[in-house]
Amino acid sequence: MKKEASKASINQVFFSESDINHDDLRQICSQKTFKEEYPLADSVENNVVIYNAINITPLTDNSNQEKRLKTELNHILEKGPGVFVIRNLFEDCEVIDQSNDIFEKIIKKEDNSKNDHFASGTNARIWNSLQKVALENPEVFINYYSNNVLRVVAESWCGPNFQMTAQVNVVKPGGEMQKPHRDYHLGFQENKEIQEYPISSQRMSQNLTLQGAVAHSEMPLESGPTMLLPHSHKYELGYLAWRNNVFQNFFCENAVQLPLKKGDGVFFNPALFHAAGTNSTKKIDRIANLLQISSVFGKTMEHIDYIKIIKNIYPALLEHQNNNTLSKKSITNVCICATDGYAFPTNLDYDTNAYSGIKGFSMFEITLQALEQSLDLDNFTSKLYEHQKIKFAS
Numbered sequence: 001m002k003k004e005a006s007k008a009s010i011n012q013v014f015f016s017e018s019d020i021n022h023d024d025l026r027q028i029c030s031q032k033t034f035k036e037e038y039p040l041a042d043s044v045e046n047n048v049v050i051y052n053a054i055n056i057t058p059l060t061d062n063s064n065q066e067k068r069l070k071t072e073l074n075h076i077l078e079k080g081p082g083v084f085v086i087r088n089l090f091e092d093c094e095v096i097d098q099s100n101d102i103f104e105k106i107i108k109k110e111d112n113s114k115n116d117h118f119a120s121g122t123n124a125r126i127w128n129s130l131q132k133v134a135l136e137n138p139e140v141f142i143n144y145y146s147n148n149v150l151r152v153v154a155e156s157w158c159g160p161n162f163q164m165t166a167q168v169n170v171v172k173p174g175g176e177m178q179k180p181h182r183d184y185h186l187g188f189q190e191n192k193e194i195q196e197y198p199i200s201s202q203r204m205s206q207n208l209t210l211q212g213a214v215a216h217s218e219m220p221l222e223s224g225p226t227m228l229l230p231h232s233h234k235y236e237l238g239y240l241a242w243r244n245n246v247f248q249n250f251f252c253e254n255a256v257q258l259p260l261k262k263g264d265g266v267f268f269n270p271a272l273f274h275a276a277g278t279n280s281t282k283k284i285d286r287i288a289n290l291l292q293i294s295s296v297f298g299k300t301m302e303h304i305d306y307i308k309i310i311k312n313i314y315p316a317l318l319e320h321q322n323n324n325t326l327s328k329k330s331i332t333n334v335c336i337c338a339t340d341g342y343a344f345p346t347n348l349d350y351d352t353n354a355y356s357g358i359k360g361f362s363m364f365e366i367t368l369q370a371l372e373q374s375l376d377l378d379n380f381t382s383k384l385y386e387h388q389k390i391k392f393a394s
């Protein structure tokens with residue numbers, strides 16, 4: 001008798017670029033955003049939900065109301081269009097102007113020829129503006145990050161005890177459009193790396209970060225505010241798709257832009273297809289403080305001193321390699337557990353590999369390189385410390 005095939009088949013979990021389907025993205029992006037689904041919002045424009053901080057700030061005085069607001073925002077980021085704007089996030093623009101003065105000072109102080117990840121042109125970039133502003137002017141930092149609506153927005157996606165990071169991007173007149181892309185984590189990795197992550201991890205990664213931008217200048221359409229493709233975060237294979245020409249063309253034909261006023265904020269799921277637009281004005285410097293907010297769930301429970309571990313076992317590993325008593329695969333397996341395998345977090349002022357690559361080198365890669373070159377412990381240790389010095393410079 002012929003054996004019946006099991007009805008419980010296992011779905012595909014690993015995908016490559018050849019699996020991406022333009023029609024799937026087109027269908028997902030044909031969804032409409034309805035204002036009725038978001039009673040606390042002011043309006044829906046171009047499929048993007050718009051709130052006014054003046055109307056929603058009073059809700060943060062009451063924990064039930066605050067939860068209602070967080071629920072709406074979370075729905076937008078997961079099941080809805082994936083993006084919302086908060087008008088007047090900073091109603092009093094004095095703190096924005098004070099921040100801009102500090103940014104200008106920092107840009108002058110630094111050799112600011114840093115490039116954008118996804119565009120060429122004459123941008124100015126300040127990495128880690130969070131820390132730099134705190135060191136320059138405690139009162140401005142306190143005033144900026146005491147914002148209640150900002151905290152609620154962050155918690156609506158990442159939950160409590162989130163970790164804030166910020167980077168300033170100044171796009172000068174004539175600054176070119178970015179290539180459409182997705183953001184950190186997997187937006188910073190190449191297709192060959194992405195396809196090693198099961199689709200469940202790819203879905204999970206977008207829950208670990210919320211991407212935002214606060215307008216620090218007026219941003220009329222001609223200055224190139226962020227181009228957004230609402231609902232595109234729901235295309236599961238999107239991390240493998242955004243470099244593809246057909247997908248990029250679809251983005252350029254269907255992306256929307258909303259003019260922003262100084263003090264407005266825009267927040268989106270990091271898996272949403274987006275790109276900074278072209279600044280076609282003659283005199284507006286488009287200034288944004290980009291906020292990257294991380295969930296605490298990306299962290300391990302124990303702090304591990306990988307330097308101590310790898311320094312102690314490296315001579316034995318080298319011996320195993322040289323005597324052929326362990327295979328290359330086995331040595332790699334040990335290194336995965338004995339080193340930090342991720343290039344982030346890092347200091348982006350010094351770790352230029354991290355954004356030219358786009359992904360930088362990790363302790364794991366440095367260890368494998370050292371073994372390949374049969375470096376002795378002293379030489380390996382100095383490479384390790386050189387890498388740590390750059391990564392953790394402050």
Ligand SMILES: [Fe+2]
Pocket residue numbers: 181182183274
């Ligand atoms: Fe981006």
